[in-house]
Amino acid sequence: MAKKSLKEVVGKMTHTSFTTVICALVLEILFFALMSPHFLSWKNFLNIGLYAAIVGCVSCSVTLVNISGNIDLSVGSQIAVVGMVAAVVSRAGYGWEITCIAALIAGVVCGAVNGFFITVLKLNAFITTIATMQSLSGIAYLISQGQSLPISNPEFTFIGRGYLVGLPTSLWIMLICYIIFHIISKWTVFGRSIYMIGGNTQASFLAGIKVNKIRFELYLINGLMCGVAGIILSAQTGAGMPNAAATYNMTALSAVILGGAALTGGKGTIFGTFLGSMILAMLNNGMTLLSVGSYWQYIIIGLVLLAAVSIDAIKGGSLRRKI
Amino acid sequence: MAKKSLKEVVGKMTHTSFTTVICALVLEILFFALMSPHFLSWKNFLNIGLYAAIVGCVSCSVTLVNISGNIDLSVGSQIAVVGMVAAVVSRAGYGWEITCIAALIAGVVCGAVNGFFITVLKLNAFITTIATMQSLSGIAYLISQGQSLPISNPEFTFIGRGYLVGLPTSLWIMLICYIIFHIISKWTVFGRSIYMIGGNTQASFLAGIKVNKIRFELYLINGLMCGVAGIILSAQTGAGMPNAAATYNMTALSAVILGGAALTGGKGTIFGTFLGSMILAMLNNGMTLLSVGSYWQYIIIGLVLLAAVSIDAIKGGSLRRKI
Amino acid sequence: MAEKYMKNDHIVSDEIVMEAKGICKSFPGVKALSDVDITIHKGEVVALLGENGAGKSTLIKVLSGIYKQEIGTVAMEGKEMNFELPSDATNAGIGVIHQELNYVSTISVAENIFMGNIPKKYGLVDYKTMYRQSKEILSLVGLTIDPKINIGDCSVAQKQLIEIAKVMSNNAKVLILDEPTSALNDIEVGYLFQLIHKAASEGVSIFYISHKLDELFEVADRVVVMRDGCVTGQIDMKEATNDLLISKMVGRELDDMYPKIGGVVGEVALQVENLTTDSLKSVSFEARNGEILGIYGLMGSGHQAIGSALYGQDIVHEGKIRINNKNLIPKTPLDAINAGLAYVPAERKTEGLVLNQSVAVNTMAGYYSKSHKKILNNRLEIEKTKKWVDKFSIKTPTIDTAVESLSGGNQQKVILSRCLELDPDVLILNEPTRGIDVGAKSEIYRILDQLCQEGKCVIIITSEMPELLAMSDKIMVMSDGQKSGFLNKDEATQELVVQYAIGG
């Protein structure tokens, strides 16, 4: 692409409303850097990246699902199922490759279930994924009979805890996912079609876009990314835990919203989501460094989310809008 | 109203698609009656009613919120806050009246917060209530530093488990709520306006309906009903528990969906929601009688929800629809 | 009138390009098409004419693979077609502009043009080519906008033109245009007709649907008239007259399209002084009882903003509004209603009606708001709704029928009923007959005239010149957010109005 002047770039940013989230990020960094001497260290940066990876990976595909005008509230449960499958397979003595493949397949199967109901039976995505959220969570418990299952294969746990070329493996995975999804969303016909479907499903259908196929594929991809996230989670903690992933739903969705995607579809960027997930990860990390109690963390995360969307809304003239 | 022939009534029912949910209810009752000798007893019927009361009360107002085309994902957290407030006030030695009033005020305040962001700043309801869900839940924990607070005032706990004229007080409260909300939705201009706003906000606004006011009031009412539910919950359990209410979000929403309301607004009935909440309450009760473990319950509730909406969708020709 | 368009002088060959036989299609409760036969020749422009709900849109949706006919065949160049998806029809060389605009407001103009057909290079989107080609395509319809901007920032007319450009550029063998001009002004319509003539002379066959009869004389070679899902007649355009078309279409003679008796001019009902909003600059005018004031303007001239500003939709920065000698700046539609205003919005489906609610509910919506009643009154509701259904002969099975299943004209009458139930002093109608068939149109004009006779103040905001000239007692012309001209009925001519409208 041609070179762009700073003004153009900033203009584009303002337009796509990254400003709010970038300001928030900068303020956040300044605040925590002032409050904690450990915040601005390389080591801590790696920590943030390490733990951002799980939500980071899944928020990539959640962004696309949201851009397409759909939603997936079952990612937490999918991650739990994947983690349990990984644990069971690994404990059965299979190597890390088979474990990963099995986990990814489990993720894709979960995604296919959602996709089936949403694109074949044309159920409302919200309702479908509320239902699968419950069912899949039950299945995760069922797989292990409620137990947490330790995974001891060091090659597998390396995915979560190991380092490659100076960076944690899981951070690499997250970065690669963001890059891939950025390319998908900006530079592929598939990606552009997602925006079109989200913006106007009927028009896209009439223009010959295979709406159902793309939606189904999006749920498969989302399942796959839950697979990746589930692998990282169980590799990091060294166990498959049926109840560990419950919060990821909301965190991934919050990252996407902070990143400026419209839940009504047609709008959103992977880069925005990346910024959103960084805000949340740093918030988590900074508050722990400052020993902020966990209730306060809930309150603050909610407030940050509200503040970010409120600022965007007020900038967009919401106060003057009559309805 | 004029008398209606059976055919008309049934026709109307079929139209508003109560058939699926009524069939489901009948099948469910038959199944559990066959499987457990205890199911079809008066005492068990009362147990079901007791259990259903909390979700029942809050699902009334959630139905209206959904009909208006909005959503509230924070009811669980609101109920938790209300329960904690009730506990704190009761433990400070105030009588049941003051406790109830304080609890209801707490609920209305929670509702007002949601209403403010949604109708004044015009934020997306989904995003707002995701955020307040987290913040309010944090606040519920903060009130007691995370602890549960027992309530010993017998007049207060009477609301939960006492009997009035042969029925449990909380069952009475639920029935009255259903009747009031049925009347609101069918017989008042306010109720009519809710359907219109949900059907087409812009057109309703242009027809002179005070869209924002009604939406705001709906969140207040929803907060109030969270207050009622929170009172019943803490009176039934004899405690304010910051973490007890997490599941009510999904259960209330599931009841509304089973009852045939469209999350996109404009469609739904209080009677449908009543049936939906009965299905869920009986499911819970029946499965407990059959000693079904909680994760099977998750799986089954998810499947019932999927089955119900799938049947409705297939009847509506979803399989033939192209997008 | 004819001089504003290019002459219809292309040659039609005998070669049949598309042929549909015995098409039947029903929706629950409606037989939308029964046994329809239609053919089109190479280079021919066939107009489809019919009342609202006659089945025109349904027919073209069958032809373009959106609906599947229950019985009947569609053949192209002698080969039977079996379209499963709209894209099958596109691939077979059928290009469609639908009645409802089909664009994605959140993406660029270029991507909208290339939707479903994005150019690729090395497997990735080739933005450069896309933007370059978009510019060329846009220039076809005289648009010079930047293809990178979001289409959501374009006006309705621009969107319509973009859609036309997009379909025209696809080298289709058969073009179908379903009411493409309902949002266009005369100049833009001129562009469109040039394009149609050019395409036809290059051998493209065109189905053209419009409720504006005068247009048909400009473009069509042949008119196929439909009524109640059947083809009721085919007329060669050379032999057609206005009256013939109308009588074929509505099944009876329509003696007077624009019944205009007029009322006794009375008091000033509405006085506007220096009204300034985001899109209006210090506009002043007055409207009297017993009179119809017509407001005209080109796209973006602010003529529609007058309606929304008076009705409390827009924020008024400055100015005075007097309704029946009471000063008031309405902040919401309800304020306006309480002050004695009623408003028929331009977009029937998105602004006017709650489609899934019944005729009665829609009719009574304003009444309850204005009367501050809290409890519904079933008996009153039935009584009042029945009154309007009878008065305007609204065609609906029952008053409990959802308005979505009514035809456009009847829907418009429901909105009118809702407004008149308010017993307003001033009635403002924004595009009162957009997309409505001539029969229904004439009925609405009759209603407006009757209101005028009853001494009401009526304002119509319109972009339809014949309607403006025939119905208005006074005409205000807008340009660039300002009043650019004010004419009495007797001095108004089309030329003069256009001259004011383009700012002259």
Place this chain on the structure above:
Amino acid sequence: AKQTEDEPAKGVGQTQTDVNAETSEKTQTDTTVKNEDSDPIKVGLCNINEKGAFGKLVKYGFEQACNERGWELVYADNNSNGQQAITNADTMVLQEVDFVVDLNVDSSVGDMVKGIFDEAGIPVLAVDIALGDAPFFGIDSEQLGYFNGETAAKYIQENYEGSVDYVVLMTQIASGDEVQKRVRSSIDALDENGIKYGEVVEIESENDAAISQQRFTDFLTAHPDAESVIVFTINENSAQGVYAGAVTAGREWDVRIFSANCGVQFVEPMYESAGKQSWVCTISNFTELYGEQCCELIEQYFETGTIPESTCCKFEAITWDNISEFYPEGNCPWDNFE
């Protein structure tokens, strides 16, 4: 996400007892003792939840014990939800059980649950969390914490010459103050054994390994100098997280973990590493034996009409030295689950 998980807690105001000691005998108000010749005895079990190893082991233990005795087990899952606990109590009454064992969700709802059973005249045994004035069986958090502290003190004396940099307590506030004694009273033991330590830091685990891991890693980042950190965790989940966090930070050996509860999460890696891991000890209360121990109490009730007011379950510090004695490889209770 924050639930009172598989966390046994002893209610406020319980008198402390020694291991397996039976202090004052308590006579139940209702002395109708089941006639064993007629229908089989029906024992109701309201389990805390089945979302963790704890609940599964409890259920498993009761199934075994009741089977052996030919008793009918009526089972319900409280699902960590106060309202469900109440409903389940009602359901137990409906099913006319002869005796109920209730693993309460939260001591604050105990009075209400107990009231329901009292009204129906059904005797109750509370397990791990107090249930009004019902007789109690289970773990004594304070004692457990103290015991864990003593074990750690010994370890510190042997390995760190009696002095460590930090003590971290992984809490789970949602379970109430009483349960927190399971980590907090370990400090008392350290003090009484003359252990020197720097700062004591409490970190909330939210009963989630991933959260514990993240927060503990952040702790290590904030304390780069710490070379000897003793961690007491409230359960296995948080220990799992702390352990993973230490490994991830590359500082496994700056940390030693002493946890509560013993299940597959502790035992397997222990065998895997042949004892060479920084998660050195867990206090097991042998959940799988709860069923047997409770059924013995129930038998005692049916014979005598009384039951001790408080009975402590047995517990043991499991380390590499004794693991094969209590949890032989391949023959642990969970190995018998299908």
